[in-house]
Amino acid sequence: MDACEGLLESLGVEAHHVSTKLARSVGSNDRIAVIGFGGESLRGSLVLDVPPSILTRTHPSQSETDGDLEDWIGELSNLVLGRFKSKLLPFDVIIQLSTPIVVRGKGTSIELSTGHSVVHTFSAEGAVFDVLLAADAEGELVLDGEPTREIESVEDMVFF
Secondary structure, X not given: OHHHXXXXXXXXXXXXXXXXXXXXXXXXXXXXXXEEEEOOOEEEEEEEXXXXXXXXXXXXXXXXXXXXXXHHHHHHHHHHHHHHHHHHHHHOOOOEEOOOEEEEOOOOOEEOOOOEEEEEEEEEOOEEEEEEEEEEEOOOOOOXXXXXXXXXXXXXXXXX
């Protein structure tokens, strides 16, 4: 998922994709963000499980307070899904994003019961973290090959 690697790189952290596996659950950290998305042809959820060290390192003020880190992991999930949305747009797949929620607890784990789920594992600065993407498509959805349209400006990506 270059959406995640690209986002972290823009925040000054070099992340590397380690593995991809079919799975419905993720969780090993104290905070997990969940954000849903939906459109005519695709709907699902993205779950972001990032360790506190990466959250603090990428936070705009490098804050370590619980409230700031909870807000930040929610915002990161929104930013990752926004980058995913922009990758879908050239294929005429339009999705709307929901508001992220953050789940907090010791050793928090999330299991999604719907959608085709895949977990992407990344490493950055000695830490490992996961991004779970679960999605269901309406009909046949083809995202390889030539895009159906070219995105020429930011305005092409904004829908109200």
